[in-house]
Amino acid sequence: SALTQYLISMNATKEAEAALQQEEQEVFKAADANKDGEVSNQELESFLAATIEADQDLKTSLLEVHDMDSSNSLNREEFSKATSAIAWNHYGGYGYEHHSS
Numbered sequence: 726s727a728l729t730q731y732l733i734s735m736n737a738t739k740e741a742e743a744a745l746q747q748e749e750q751e752v753f754k755a756a757d758a759n760k761d762g763e764v765s766n767q768e769l770e771s772f773l774a775a776t777i778e779a780d781q782d783l784k785t786s787l788l789e790v791h792d793m794d795s796s797n798s799l800n801r802e803e804f805s806k807a808t809s810a811i812a813w814n815h816y817g818g819y820g821y822e823h824h825s826s
Contacts, residue, residue, distance in 0.1 A: 752808060753801050763798035769807075777811065787811070 756764045756772035764772070770784050791799055791807040799807055 749805050749808070750801075753804050756804065763796065763800055764804050765798040769799065773811075783811075 753764070754760075756768055758768050758771065759765075766784075766788055769788060773784055773787075787807045787810065788797070788799065791803045791810070793803055794800070
């Protein structure tokens with residue numbers, strides 16, 4: 726029935742959202758090298774160098790645009806928005822891809 730299909734669809738959506746949140750958390754943990762809950766400029770540079778080819782202007786811009794609390798580092802929410810911006814620009818909007826070394 727339509728209700729069953731809707732419920733199946735809603736469950737799949739919730740599972741996809743949970744998987745995305747888990748992936749975002751893992752990416753943030755990977756970038757937060759000193760595990761202080763913030764991704765500093767240096768950590769961001771190291772993370773971007775290890776995952777994509779990003780020039781200095783992109784790194785600086787990401788920090789300037791997404792550092793909403795002016796802490797000179799990115800908290801988890803700010804980092805998530807920054808990586809979404811990277812994905813959109815670098816991968817044509819098709820999602821974040823973590824390239825492990």
